[in-house]
Amino acid sequence: MLSRSTQFLQQLTTINSRRNLSFKQFNQIKPIINRNLAWFSGQSRKDTFGGKLKRRLKNFFVITVVGLGTYYGYRSYRRYRWFNDMSDSDKTSGTKPRVVVLGTGWSAVPLLKHIDTQKYEVVCVSPRNYFLMTPLLPSVSVGTVETRTVIESIRSLIGPRVKFIESHCINVDPKAKIITCISDGEQTVARGDNVKAVIAPSGRTDGASSRIIKDSARVRPEFQMKYDILVVAIGSENNTFNTPGVEEHAHFLKELLDARRIRSAISDAFESAMTPTQTVEERKRLLHFVIVGGGPTGVEFAAELADLVREDLQTYFPRLVANDVKITLIEALDHILSMMDKQISDYTERHFHRENIDVLMNTFVKEVKQREVIIQLKDSNELKSLPCSVVVWATGIKARSLTNKLREIIGLNIQSNRMGLLTDQYLRVKGIDDGSIFALGDCATIQTPKLVDRIQSLFEEADTEHRSALDLQQFRTLVEKKITEFPQLEIFSKSVEKAFTEADKEKSGYLTLAALRSTLEKADHKIRALPATAQVASQEGRYVADLLNQLTDTQLNHFEQQNLKPFRYKHMGSLAYVGGDEAVVDFTGSKPLLDIFKLKPMSGRSAAYLWKSFYLTEMFTGRTKTLLAFDWVRTHVFGRDISRY
Ligand SMILES: Cc1cc2nc3c(=O)[nH]c(=O)nc-3n(C[C@H](O)[C@H](O)[C@H](O)COP(=O)(O)OP(=O)(O)OC[C@H]3O[C@@H](n4cnc5c(N)ncnc54)[C@H](O)[C@@H]3O)c2cc1C
DSSP states (O other): OOOHHHHHHHHHHHHHTTOSOOHHHHHHHHHHHHHHHHHHTTOOSSOOHHHHHHHHHHHHHHHHHHHHHHHHHHHHHHHHHHHHHHHHHHHTTTTSOEEEEEOOSTTHHHHHHHSOTTTOEEEEEESOSEEEOGGGHHHHTTTSSOGGGGEEEHHHHHOTTEEEEEOEEEEEETTTTEEEEESSSTTOOOOSOOHHHHSOSSSOOTTOTTSOOOOSOOOOOOEEEEOSEEEEOOOOEEOOTTOTTHHHHOEEOSSHHHHHHHHHHHHHHHHHHTSTTOOHHHHHHHTEEEEEOOSHHHHHHHHHHHHHIIIIIHHHOHHHHHHTOEEEEEOSSSSSSTTSOHHHHHHHHHHHHHTTEEEEOSEEEEEEOSSEEEEEETTOOOEEEEEOSEEEEOSOEEOOHHHHHHHHHHOTTTSOOTTSEEEOTTOBBTTOTTOOEEEOGGGEEEOOOOSGGGHHHHHHHHOTTOSSSBOHHHHHHHHHHHTTTOGGGHHHHSOHHHHHHHHOTTOSSOBOHHHHHHHHHHHHHTOOOOOSSHHHHHHHHHHHHHHHHHOSSOOTTOTTTTTOOOOOOOOOOEEEEEETTEEEEEOTTOOSHHHHHTOOOEEEHHHHHHHHHHHHHHSSSHHHHHHHHHHHHHHHHHOOOOOOO
């Protein structure tokens, strides 16, 4: 069989043997040329099935070869870079100032990703060798999202230029600039991957692969390390407010291990309730789930639990769900989600009513026992017992022991805030004279200086004409000049005239020292500690990385002279999932872009889409983004896995 190109050549030769082509002859050739051109360019419409298949196979082959070539080329390049960077960082260790970062959470990771490793030798120390996407923990605790989806290995996140040591810091010596670390011990924070701690020790058959074993893999001696700059980003602990029984009988929802324990406990409660000899009373107790704390964590967990019950457990345990299941959310204040807009709190309360979640407001938990929770209503002395099985405690946070130790070392007269380390506006820890310790995230609080404490010098500086009174222009200059140092002045920045007119009660056109004081007091009243959120923590981490990268003089106490900007938080809004594929979004106080649009609080399905797209984009890597998308689709199509392991 002649190939197509040979046929074409033969046809042309036959026609061309007559040498000179007439118009008629040219018209004869035209379709042949067109047909063959079309074949070469792959556009022939009259192609046979075989031809089409051949062309497609050819295209597929070319694409596969190019794709695989590119992929393996890129992989080899990355491996080459990785080992190059690793040997580079080994060679240069000890030649650059050493930055030691404690923690692998929301504040530490942005810092580690953006700090200039050409300039600093960076060492990260943390007992957790992964980053945890905490906002998705409520989803993990009921199986909507799987555990491996919400974590990312710290080594793959930060690359070889940053050294990582899995250990936890137990002491800091700010004078000698040395930290002391151990890998295990009494004060170990929850690792979150400690499977051995999840599995009950008893009741396993000898030789079972899940038996408790004592291996020798986790042996790491205590060590000390010198630092030039220390960044404390160790987060916080759950606050029980010394409520009896919480440590022993309630679940927290802070680490991955907590979420796994809760998932097991929910499954346990349902399987126990199915035991034939169970009394009705005991069944009701087993299937009563109590959540303490109506903040975002408590609300999101209650919502996810209600989804699990309605969408999955109802299929497997229809009678139990119809008769015995109860979810109760307890809140000490008169609203849930009280930090959000009032409309959002009201909407969530109504929505929870529809979702069969009982919300007890103005209620205090006095004690948690193994089989009950003792509550007390506000303005009442009466105590009431709520029989229940699983209690989730999500009431707030407190400082870790290392944070408190550091506060004591510096002096409690300077470090007087029990919630965490007080820092200046550059996030340097107060009381460390050389400015070599930074603190960020949940373990730190920025101390904003009060205007009234400096009223005299501010007044004198603004009173350029020495009239003992300020006119509008002088007041405006004062606000503009001092807003970086005193961010609370922002309340006047939108309308300086209005603030001036309100302060000038005598309508004289001037402000006396007394009038200025009463105005600035209003601004001081607006000082609020930043919330303990991932949003704040990650902005702080990024800020310190940029700050250290910009430093020209490593004298860490001369930032003002180096024209470095203090930290400014930009709130982008708050989100919470409320169940039934609905969420709430509050843009109040968000700056700078969203403020212009004056966005109203959102609720319902559209907010849920926003919530989902937000977390999809927030996932740090392509791997976790893909896993999260798959988990949502899997849950939607096949439901949640309710097996306990
Ligand atoms: C269930 C849940 C849901 C949340 N949802 C949201 C949300 O939707 N939006 C939001 O903005 N915020 C949310 N948050 C809050 C947010 O997770 C925290 O504000 C944030 O994690 C604080 O970051 P961080 O870096 O200070 O601490 P973390 O992220 O907690 O990291 C602390 C790190 O320090 C390490 N560490 C602890 N002790 C030591 C030690 N002694 N030495 C060295 N390292 C140590 C830890 O292992 C960890 O790696 C949620 C929190 C939880 C628990």
